[in-house]
Amino acid sequence: MSTLKVRVDRKKLDRAAYVLKCVAHPVRISIIDLLEQRERLTVSELQEVLKIEQSLLSHHLTNMRDKGVVDTQREGKKVYYFLTDTTITNIIDCINGCRTF
Numbered sequence: 800m801s802t803l804k805v806r807v808d809r810k811k812l813d814r815a816a817y818v819l820k821c822v823a824h825p826v827r828i829s830i831i832d833l834l835e836q837r838e839r840l841t842v843s844e845l846q847e848v849l850k851i852e853q854s855l856l857s858h859h860l861t862n863m864r865d866k867g868v869v870d871t872q873r874e875g876k877k878v879y880y881f882l883t884d885t886t887i888t889n890i891i892d893c894i895n896g897c898r899t900f
């Protein structure tokens with residue numbers, strides 16, 4: 800019998816589980832997809848594309864910011880959201896590449 804071993808470092812697994820729990824919602828995955836396309840967007844720009852209530856969008860963005868998935872940058876009166884780590888956009892590629900989704 801061949802020897803099996805865990806191929807991913809425990810810290811990496813813990814971080815992946817933490818991030819995946821955070822983004823496990825269609826709106827949040829959509830936000831990641833949009834931020835991949837445009838690098839940074841305001842709440843108004845995200846709301847225009849997603850067609851959801853501003854309060855609901857803010858809830859999702861706050862959750863993602865608290866978990867370190869997105870962050871903000873203020874320029875005058877505008878607040879821009881951006882991804883803190885663009886490697887998370889690989890999730891979109893995986894979803895698009897799966898035949899079962």
